[in-house]
Amino acid sequence: MSRVISLAVIPGDGIGPEVVAEALNVLQAATDGGDAAFDTTQYALGAARYLATGDTLTDEDLAAVSQHDAILLGAVGGTPGDPRLAGANIERGLLLRLRFALDHYVNLRPSVLFPSVPSPLADPGDVDFVVVREGTEGPYVGNGGAIRVGSANEVANEVSVNTAFGVERVVRYAFAAASARPRKKLTLVHKTNVLVFAGGLWKRIVDEVASEFPDVTVDYLHVDAATIFLVTDPARFDVIVTDNLFGDILTDLAAAISGGIGLAASGNINPDGRFPSMFEPVHGSAPDIAGQGIADPTAAILSVALMLDHLELPEAADRVRRAVVADVAERGEGHRSTSEIGAAIVDRIRAH
Ligand SMILES: NC(=O)C1=CN([C@@H]2O[C@H](COP(=O)(O)OP(=O)(O)OC[C@H]3O[C@@H](n4cnc5c(N)ncnc54)[C@H](O)[C@@H]3O)[C@@H](O)[C@H]2O)C=CC1
Ligand SMILES: CC(C)CC(=O)C(=O)O
Numbered sequence: 001m002s003r004v005i006s007l008a009v010i011p012g013d014g015i016g017p018e019v020v021a022e023a024l025n026v027l028q029a030a031t032d033g034g035d036a037a038f039d040t041t042q043y044a045l046g047a048a049r050y051l052a053t054g055d056t057l058t059d060e061d062l063a064a065v066s067q068h069d070a071i072l073l074g075a076v077g078g079t080p081g082d083p084r085l086a087g088a089n090i091e092r093g094l095l096l097r098l099r100f101a102l103d104h105y106v107n108l109r110p111s112v113l114f115p116s117v118p119s120p121l122a123d124p125g126d127v128d129f130v131v132v133r134e135g136t137e138g139p140y141v142g143n144g145g146a147i148r149v150g151s152a153n154e155v156a157n158e159v160s161v162n163t164a165f166g167v168e169r170v171v172r173y174a175f176a177a178a179s180a181r182p183r184k185k186l187t188l189v190h191k192t193n194v195l196v197f198a199g200g201l202w203k204r205i206v207d208e209v210a211s212e213f214p215d216v217t218v219d220y221l222h223v224d225a226a227t228i229f230l231v232t233d234p235a236r237f238d239v240i241v242t243d244n245l246f247g248d249i250l251t252d253l254a255a256a257i258s259g260g261i262g263l264a265a266s267g268n269i270n271p272d273g274r275f276p277s278m279f280e281p282v283h284g285s286a287p288d289i290a291g292q293g294i295a296d297p298t299a300a301i302l303s304v305a306l307m308l309d310h311l312e313l314p315e316a317a318d319r320v321r322r323a324v325v326a327d328v329a330e331r332g333e334g335h336r337s338t339s340e341i342g343a344a345i346v347d348r349i350r351a352h
């Protein structure tokens with residue numbers, strides 16, 4: 001009897017539903033006739049839902065989504081600056097609430113420059129690294145406030161929260177990931193020269209955990225220098241571990257050097273397995289191209305591969321990755337639609 005996996009699907013806003021539709025077709029093709037069947041439930045959450053009902057993520061929504069084995073998300077958020085969304089804060093109230101409530105403390109973002117994929121770098125070398133971004137702490141926790149709002153004397157702060165517990169568990173995960181990779185190298189990225197309290201904690205914990213992983217070479221870069229090396233020498237990276245904000249920024253840059261934001265996948269992982277992990281492209285809802293059928297669904301499709309890895313379905317994950325690698329290798333100058341790319345990847349999977 002086949003294993004039934006219950007999947008919550010949150011297509012979201014903008015290009016989210018467009019890319020998720022293709023990702024689900026690919027999931028179906030990759031798992032057809034296999035040991036696992038996916039039972040999907042769609043949740044209409046996001047900016048569009050907020051505008052229609054005033055709700056972002058209710059306690060009932062959260063309880064329902066939490067019941068599933070995994071979550072696939074497209075992207076949420078409206079056009080930046082849309083006054084109708086001013087009070088909503090969809091990103092914090094929905095996306096970050098899910099990540100925090102489901103304890104997604106590892107935000108896993110691989111960057112691989114697949115063969116024949118153009119990079120803006122003249123000589124990128126062998127780009128194959130993974131960013132392990134902390135997902136539940138840092139400046140994204142909402143520990144801030146403002147006084148005298150709107151006046152010339154306004155003061156606003158947004159405090160980064162870093163706990164020994166939170167840093168240690170993500171650092172330990174990153175070391176284990178580095179140890180399992182051929183190059184066994186871990187780079188801590190922070191800003192210890194200025195952010196001395198948070199940076200000091202990260203550095204100390206990396207040094208402590210390093211003693212348990214003598215096979216892993218440890219490196220450190222300030223985040224500003226890391227942006228230089230991501231462009232001039234990305235091949236120097238293997239596993240990067242960093243905080244929530246730095247990881248957010250570095251992974252858009254990492255996407256840009258390794259084929260573009262349309263190829264960048266991610267997993268919000270709860271390694272303990274107490275809560276469902278959530279898989280999503282690195283990109284947002286891209287309101288500038290939404291509704292035109294031109295978004296690249298590959299990032300969402302590769303997020304399905306990460307989900308299949310996480311669910312211990314490595315053969316299905318490989319089927320997806322092999323089809324994507326073959327598809328991207330043959331992309332020329334011409335532009336295909338979202339559904340043409342999705343269908344081509346499905347056809348490759350079914351042909352094998
Ligand atoms: N995980 C999520 O749900 C995220 C949501 N957002 C939200 O998305 C909205 C738009 O944010 P932006 O800063 O514009 O970032 P974005 O990632 O949505 O778009 C940045 C640029 O990349 C392009 N792009 C993104 N995905 C693409 C794809 N699959 N194929 C081709 N081009 C693609 C867009 O057209 C745009 O020019 C905002 O409301 C933001 O808060 C942003 C990042 C992540
Ligand atoms: C909207 C943000 C909270 C999400 C984001 O940009 C990301 O996780 O990459």
Ligand SMILES: [Mg+2]
Pocket residue numbers: 248249252282
């Ligand atoms: Mg981001």
